[in-house]
Amino acid sequence: MEFLVSSAVGVMAASGIYLILRARTFSVVLGLTMLSYAVNVFLFSMGRLAVNRPAVIAEQALGYSDPLPQALVLTAIVIGFGMTAVVVVMALRAYLESDTDHVDIQVIPQKRGEQ
């Protein structure tokens, strides 16, 4: 299980970073999403990996898993979701206003925005 989780975090983070470094906004957005998934799984595993242990008090429990990282992950998911929505809207607007979906500012054709 440890190998599976850690390699999942690694692969998602690596592909996320690769996609973020691309020149078009769509792949950058995908990359940000991948990176935030990697972060979520990583945060979750920081409470130590355990199977069949409740996070809140149960009668027959022999031990408990750490509930705090689960709360942190929830917060991180919500914030990450909101941020992704923001970046999608802004990327769309940038595309519509400049007729190009390049992340780079230099590639904007002659149509210069008003100050």
Add this chain to the structure above:
Amino acid sequence: MNHWVLLPVLLPALIAPLIVIATRFDIVLTRVFSVLSLVLLVIISAILVGQAFDGSITSYELGNWAAPFGIVLVLDRLSAILVLLTSVVGLFVLLYALNGWDRRGQHFHALYQFQLMGINGAFLTGDLFNLFVFFEVLLIASYGLMVHGGGALRVKAGVQYVVANIVGAGLFLFAVGLIYGVTGTLNMADIAMAVKEIPASDQALLQTGGLLLLIVFAMKAALVPVQFWLPGTYTNAPAPVAALFAVMTKVGAYAIIRVFTLIFGGEAGESSWLAAPWLLPSAMVTLAIGAIGVLAARSLGQMVSFAVVASMGTLLIAVGVFSPSAMAAALYYMLHSTLAAAALFLIADLVTERRARHADILSVAPRFMQAGLVSALFFIAAIAMVGMPPLSGFVGKLLILDGLRAEPGAMWIWALILVSSLLLIVGFSRAGSILFWKSAAQEGRVLARLRPRAVPFVATGGLLASIVLLTVFAGPVMVFLEATALQIFNPGDYQSAVLLGESGGTH
């Protein structure tokens, strides 16, 4: 319990939805509420400075959950003075925005309040994960403010800004996860207690977490090599927003000071002074790049942006040696550079709207309206920014040079600070002579469709007056800031205030 500590976060958090829901269609009422909120914030933060003045540290347990299990807000001298700085800059910048900027897009005032809520929260919180949440609050408000008014160039710069900061948020979470995994707590005072007893086998994880945090905060503070987002963002942001963003870089500087003295300070065992080997060299390169950027800038806004980078370099050089006397100087310079940068961004906008199609590009154009008044304001603000006598920039740089005297390699740092000051002087005097002097000698006038009003001048003048006050009262301010630095370097007070509830500090 003393509830004042909560107000700098609570007040904007209540005013913002009120503006969105109740006064959305009434610009006058919106402005009244927005300005009222800022005036109250200035009063509240002045009271908070008074409360922290004698060195007492107030720990406010949200929902009355005992630390370290609940989230705490902590008020000490450092956070109090920075909340006051934020409120003062926020008030004047908001006054400036009343001159039409707030009507160029939707929800300017609500976003502005949320931004202040995030900044104040970041200064006050005593919990590492809560710091992340407040960072996100201030960032998501800043995304909205950054693209306020629209325009292709601005939205493009906005996308870059958002992407850079989302990556930063991801790194922050990795860092928090690592630190939590090793210490088992998120309360900063409690982490500081825990890092003393971390076994050698976990040191690598802890230090990785700490250095990841340094990268995240360095990104906010525009430190090389993660400063790349700042010039593009600040140049393309609406002027009042860029002026408010001058405070945002200081959130990064504050977080570096807080985390790397409290958690990774002198008592952290093997992880002591974790940031020291990285911060100083990086800050020195930042200063050099900022100064060179000022020379290379093609517009006034761009030049001020690079001047902000340079000032962050100067500030973090003084922070990076981690000594009380240099820290006091750094705090003085932090107050000064925020006010000066905010004033210069507003002045750049005064120039832009008067030069019509010439905007603030550094080129000779015919004389514009009120050139005399604007150039006088620019003259004062530029003197403050580059650090020439008699204003606070000079005092601040002198204090920093003095504070660095005992450091190894002080000679090189002195040389760098002095040479970069010279570059700043050259850059700003070149800009001033092109924009005002040579342009004033031209035939004809630029016709700008503009009704001159008093409000923008009151706002800019208010910031400049604050700089003058900071210079005149440099003595008393420094006494306070030296006490602040002493408190920063005695993290035991902070820990006992949060964990044991002893408010009376000994320092």
